[in-house]
Amino acid sequence: xxxxxxxxxxxxxxxxxxxxxxxxxxxxxxxxxxxxxxxxxxxxxxxxxxxxxxxxxxxxxxxxxxxxxxxxxxxxxxxxxxxxxxxxxxxxxxxxxxxxxxxxxxxxxxxxxxxxxxxxxxxxxxxxxxxxxxxxxxxxxxxxxxxxxxxxxxxxxxxxxxxxxxxxxxxxxxxxxxxxxxxxxxxxxxxxxxxxxxxxxxxxxxxxxxxxxxxxxxxxxxxxxx
Numbered sequence: 001x002x003x004x005x006x007x008x009x010x011x012x013x014x015x016x017x018x019x020x021x022x023x024x025x026x027x028x029x030x031x032x033x034x035x036x037x038x039x040x041x042x043x044x045x046x047x048x049x050x051x052x053x054x055x056x057x058x059x060x061x062x063x064x065x066x067x068x069x070x071x072x073x074x075x076x077x078x079x080x081x082x083x084x085x086x087x088x089x090x091x092x093x094x095x096x097x098x099x100x101x102x103x104x105x106x107x108x109x110x111x112x113x114x115x116x117x118x119x120x121x122x123x124x125x126x127x128x129x130x131x132x133x134x135x136x137x138x139x140x141x142x143x144x145x146x147x148x149x150x151x152x153x154x155x156x157x158x159x160x161x162x163x164x165x166x167x168x169x170x171x172x173x174x175x176x177x178x179x180x181x182x183x184x185x186x187x188x189x190x191x192x193x194x195x196x197x198x199x200x201x202x203x204x205x206x207x208x209x210x211x212x213x214x215x216x217x218x219x220x221x222x223x224x225x226x
Contacts, residue, residue: 079135127151148180
């Protein structure tokens with residue numbers, strides 16, 4: 001008995017459902033990764049309190065010598081502030097990187113599992129942990145660079161395997177370098193941090209719109225831009 005042919009409309013419907021389901025799973029993963037990020041933020045707050053109790057002499061000297069100077073002027077507290085502010089942008093960083101992998105999946109005809117996204121997200125979370133750990137023993141700028149290089153190296157090497165191309169992994173490396181560079185500038189800016197962050201989001205959204213401008217989301221095939 002012959003197998004009945006697959007109706008094209010059903011194939012198209014199944015593909016659209018698969019794309020929608022993948023988007024929902026990736027979005028849920030971003031929210032799930034917010035849990036370890038929240039725990040990491042609690043850790044940096046606790047570490048800051050511990051160092052505050054360990055440095056009473058410094059705090060007293062800082063308060064008496066310069067009344068306008070904040071009590072957290074010690075370099076280690078600058079590192080804690082950097083981690084705390086960086087964590088506020090963590091969800092956006094996760095969303096940007098996951099969007100890049102999703103675009104490779106759509107435009108490059110690849111199939112990535114949610115586990116792949118989860119491992120990449122774990123490497124991104126390790127960036128903040130490394131930033132916290134290195135910030136306690138070295139200059140915040142050096143700590144940021146070291147954490148970014150360590151986390152990005154993991155992601156790029158892993159990307160070469162799951163994206164099946166070092167060229168695609170190079171694109172991910174460029175994106176990570178851009179994201180970490182913009183984040184570093186935003187963290188160093190006090191008065192224009194919101195403006196710089198908003199401009200970066202507009203640029204990221206514009207890039208996504210450009211690369212997906214010719215994708216046929218409703219058709220039987222998802223074709224990338226020519």
